[in-house]
Amino acid sequence: xxxxxxxxxxxxxxxxxxxxxxxxxxxxxxxxxxxxxxxxxxxxxxxxxxxxxxxxxxxxxxxxxxxxxxxxxxxxxxxxxxxxxxxxxxxxxxxxxxxxxxxxxxxxxxxxxxxxxxxxxxxxxxxxxxxxx
Numbered sequence: 001x002x003x004x005x006x007x008x009x010x011x012x013x014x015x016x017x018x019x020x021x022x023x024x025x026x027x028x029x030x031x032x033x034x035x036x037x038x039x040x041x042x043x044x045x046x047x048x049x050x051x052x053x054x055x056x057x058x059x060x061x062x063x064x065x066x067x068x069x070x071x072x073x074x075x076x077x078x079x080x081x082x083x084x085x086x087x088x089x090x091x092x093x094x095x096x097x098x099x100x101x102x103x104x105x106x107x108x109x110x111x112x113x114x115x116x117x118x119x120x121x122x123x124x125x126x127x128x129x130x131x132x133x
Contacts, residue, residue, distance in 0.1 A: 017086035
């Protein structure tokens with residue numbers, strides 16, 4: 001039961017994921033020349049290479065994966081970094097989904113409690129009206 005921790009997130013139970021492509025429709029830098037094959041060669045250019053994968057950037061000779069202001073680690077290829085980012089995104093979405101379901105359940109319980117209290121109050125007011133007659 002070894003943990004697989006990246007940036008404080010245990011990704012052990014999260015299956016391998018393909019890297020997520022960046023949405024380049026509004027990206028000024030989309031024509032900077034790197035393909036989607038995950039084989040960016042950092043030594044070919046004097047500028048830092050860019051990755052087509054979401055959550056991945058090139059820093060100090062390695063590809064870094066980041067999500068929600070947390071560094072997940074550095075990797076030899078942008079594809080490796082992108083895959084870890086995608087797994088972390090799955091974990092975060094699952095956690096948010098679980099939290100949202102819990103909030104919904106709590107709200108439903110609160111709504112039922114208020115409805116029952118309202119019915120009880122209505123019954124008591126009805127009895128008082130019967131006694132006054």
